[in-house]
Amino acid sequence: MIYVVFCTSKLFLKNLFLVHSIFNTLKTLKIAIQKSGRLNEKSVEILKNCGLTFENYKSSLISSVTNFPLEILFLRDDDIPEYVQDGIADLGIVGENVITETKAKVTHLQKLGFGKCTLKIAVQNSSSIEKLEDLNGKAIATSYPVILENFLQSKGIKSDIRTISGSVEIGPGLGLSDAICDIVSTGGTLKSNGLKPFADVMSSEAVLIGNEAIADHPEVAELLQRIRSVLSAKSNKYVVLNVSKDNLQKVVNLLPGVKSPTVVPLFEPNWVAVHSVIAEADFWDKINSLKAAGAEGILVMPIEKIIT
Ligand SMILES: Nc1ncnc2c1ncn2[C@@H]1O[C@H](COP(=O)(O)OP(=O)(O)OP(=O)(O)O)[C@@H](O)[C@H]1O
Numbered sequence: 291m292i293y294v295v296f297c298t299s300k301l302f303l304k305n306l307f308l309v310h311s312i313f314n315t316l317k318t319l320k321i322a323i324q325k326s327g328r329l330n331e332k333s334v335e336i337l338k339n340c341g342l343t344f345e346n347y348k349s350s351l352i353s354s355v356t357n358f359p360l361e362i363l364f365l366r367d368d369d370i371p372e373y374v375q376d377g378i379a380d381l382g383i384v385g386e387n388v389i390t391e392t393k394a395k396v397t398h399l400q401k402l403g404f405g406k407c408t409l410k411i412a413v414q415n416s417s418s419i420e421k422l423e424d425l426n427g428k429a430i431a432t433s434y435p436v437i438l439e440n441f442l443q444s445k446g447i448k449s450d451i452r453t454i455s456g457s458v459e460i461g462p463g464l465g466l467s468d469a470i471c472d473i474v475s476t477g478g479t480l481k482s483n484g485l486k487p488f489a490d491v492m493s494s495e496a497v498l499i500g501n502e503a504i505a506d507h508p509e510v511a512e513l514l515q516r517i518r519s520v521l522s523a524k525s526n527k528y529v530v531l532n533v534s535k536d537n538l539q540k541v542v543n544l545l546p547g548v549k550s551p552t553v554v555p556l557f558e559p560n561w562v563a564v565h566s567v568i569a570e571a572d573f574w575d576k577i578n579s580l581k582a583a584g585a586e587g588i589l590v591m592p593i594e595k596i597i598t
Pocket residue numbers: 324325326327328329365366367368384385386387388405406407473474475476494495496
């Protein structure tokens with residue numbers, strides 16, 4: 291298939307995908323994920339964990355899934371919300387921060403639990419800026435002018451927003467700004483640039499988004515179900531333990547399981563094995579309570595999928 295498109299760079303790519311989607315069968319869904327960067331690896335991983343088979347081409351912009359009607363578009367993350375809004379991609383995986391910044395009209399289908407970060411305002415360790423009002427009239431460097439402007443407006447503050455596309459943290463050191471507004475995760479980048487967090491603007495994580503017209507598509511529902519079963523499995527552990535029947539009720543009370551725990555008799559009289567599922571978040575608390583309640587030989591295993 292030959293595409294003839296007269297334009298350059300970002301517009302060229304957008305038109306290339308548009309032409310591709312017109313010529314291609316309309317049944318094949320397209321999902322846009324980040325080509326390289328913080329979200330690429332985890333986006334590929336979640337799709338592969340959904341049982342999708344595809345080549346993770348770094349040099350090619352499109353990859354076809356061989357066992358599901360889906361094509362994967364590899365893009366800069368900033369372009370993903372707009373591509374999904376315009377229907378060039380049906381689905382996308384991108385940070386909530388980018389969706390808000392681009393003001394794209396898309397449906398949020400599922401939070402994905404990775405790419406967790408907070409957009410923060412930060413100032414130099416030696417700064418005299420102490421409260422939000424001190425930002426009035428001050429210069430703030432950021433790659434997120436829309437989000438920052440909305441935040442400042444909601445607080446009734448007027449600052450001079452200086453938009454730069456990266457390495458925002460060096461702004462105050464170079465005298466470019468009095469403060470910055472950028473993504474913080476561990477806080478390591480702020481620290482190594484002599485900055486301290488000052489105010490939280492927005493928290494974010496990667497989400498699956500969809501074009502507003504495609505959300506009811508049966509293949510989207512199928513993919514969403516697979517993604518949810520992968521996420522649910524990830525946040526739970528399969529636990530098998532032994533307990534004497536005398537302590538069984540105490541142990542069962544601690545282990546609700548997906549429905550209720552499975553109890554299997556052991557060869558040794560008066561002993562049973564209990565199989566259950568524990569949420570990762572309460573894991574250590576539960577294990578200690580189970581031991582105290584008489585559980586022995588506790589085995590903990592990862593779960594691949596939970597289909598409810
Ligand atoms: N330190 C971090 N910890 C966790 N999540 C992060 C971190 N930095 C960024 N993110 C999340 O990952 C997304 C992508 O970050 P990345 O740094 O790869 O973006 P980028 O440099 O703009 O990439 P691209 O080349 O695709 O434009 C961010 O929009 C944010 O949602």
